[in-house]
Amino acid sequence: MTIGKIAWDDTVLPFQLDLSDIRGRVARLDGVxxxxxxxxxxxxxIEALVxxxxxxxxxxxxxMKLRWKLSLQVQTRGALRMIATDYFAPEAEGEPARIRAYASYDPDLVTKAPAYxxxxxxxxxxxxxxxxxxTPYQGITPLxxxxxxxxxxxxxAQSEQIPTRFELNFGNVPQADGSFHWRAGGVMLQHMPKASPFAKDGGTGEGGLLRPEDLLRDDDDGENWRRVNFxxxxVDELELIGPDLPPTDLLVRLYHEENPRVFDAQPVRFGCxxxxxxxxxxxxxxxxxxxAHMTTPEGLVTADCQFCGAHYELDPQTVGFEADK
Structure with missing residues (x-):
């Protein structure tokens, strides 16, 4: 199956399920x-992980009510050493958010095993x-x-104590001209924050980590969360990435009984x-x-951006705190 560019690519659509007290997002990424x-x-x-x-x-x-930048990072001792991503908030209403990402890895350790x-x-x-x-905030959880x-x-669950669920699909799909093109799509669900968590003595996840279900009582909130996740x-994998089902139609198919309410979609672009x-x-x-130790034999100080690949060449006399003014 081939998939071409569609109107709702590179957008994130916010929605709310008022009857369940649950909010969410639907994202479709293509050019980004x-x-x-x-x-x-x-x-x-490594491509799949990125x-x-x-x-x-x-x-x-x-x-998030973001004024500048959100960053996600994964660091490991495996074949993948690190992935770093940045999300820059729109500079003005109606403008796109910008995303960049890169990975470092040990090519000698990469195998044909699944990405994770x-x-x-x-x-x-x-x-x-x-x-x-x-003051920047940082939260960390084990893999x-x-x-x-x-x-x-x-x-x-651990840091914010907000029940959250992600359902994602991504892949390198064939195009009409025989080339391949990466696409991704997904849904994020979050139960609206409560005054305090209900899990007190560890969770039911791997290594005792909290899972979304650990934060909800066996009452209406818990029932709503189970129903919406059911x-x-x-959802079909193809429904997540397109091309025939707009995000609004996907929400109606999944949650027509929940009276989904959608808001303006946020465009996103690749940007560094x-x-x-x-x-x-x-x-x-x-x-x-x-x-002087950084200067190349050609008499230049060079730098490469790991995110976008931009290459900079500078006169060593003009950099550093002792630079010629």
Whole structure:
């Protein structure tokens, strides 16, 4: 099956199920994902992990009252060393949010095993930076559950104590011209925050981690959560990534009895904040002697952006805190 560009690609649609006190997001990524992956030549399992992290970043970033940047990170001792993603809030109403991502890995350790098997003994982290004059927030949870989506659910249960569910699909799908193109789609559900958690003595997840169900009593809230998740379990993988079912129609199919209410979709784009000025700023802590050690035989100080691949060449006399003014 081939899938072409469709109108709701690269958007995140917020919705609310008022009868169940549950909110959510539907995301469809196309150009964003290909913009990120085209910068690198990752092995297939690493590409899949970056795709999953990018999709999670889009869904989580849109849920937050973000003034500047949300970052997700995974660090492990396995074949995958690290994935870092950034979600930059829209600079003005109606403008797109921007996402970037990159991965580092040991090519000698990458196998043909499933993507998550490339991870070992690591953690999943969420970092929120609201800009100058604020203190960045960081929350960390161990890798567990067999998928990055399960790690994200564990983070929300452990750190935010908000029941959260992700249902994702992503892949490199064939196009009409015979080429392949990455697409991703997913649904995020969150029970509206409560005054206090109900789980007191550890959770039922791997290693005693909290799971979404551990935070809900066996009452109307718990029943609503189970019912809404039961319907999400019926979603078809192709329904998540398109092309024939708009996100609004997907919500009606899944939750017509819940009276879903949708809000304006948030467009997202691939975007990087690197610049020559930022490179110069990062080098400003080094002395002329340090800069000399960084200088190439061609007499240049060079830097490459790991996110977008931009290459910078600078005169060593003009960088560092002893630079010629």
């Amino acid at each position: 994902l290909n913009g990120i992956l085209a910068q690198h030549d990752y092995p297939e399992p 795709a999953e992290m990018t999709l999670l970043t889009a869904l989580i970033g849109e849920t 098997d490339q991870l070992e003994d690591g953690y999943f982290a969420v970092l929120i930076d609201q800009g100058p004059g604020t 567990a559950g067999g998928a990055l989506a399960r790690c994200a659910e564990s983070y929300f 319907h999400l379990d019926t 904040t690197c610049s020559e000025d930022r490179v110069r700023q990062s080098l400003s802590i080094y002395s002329a002697k340090d800069i």
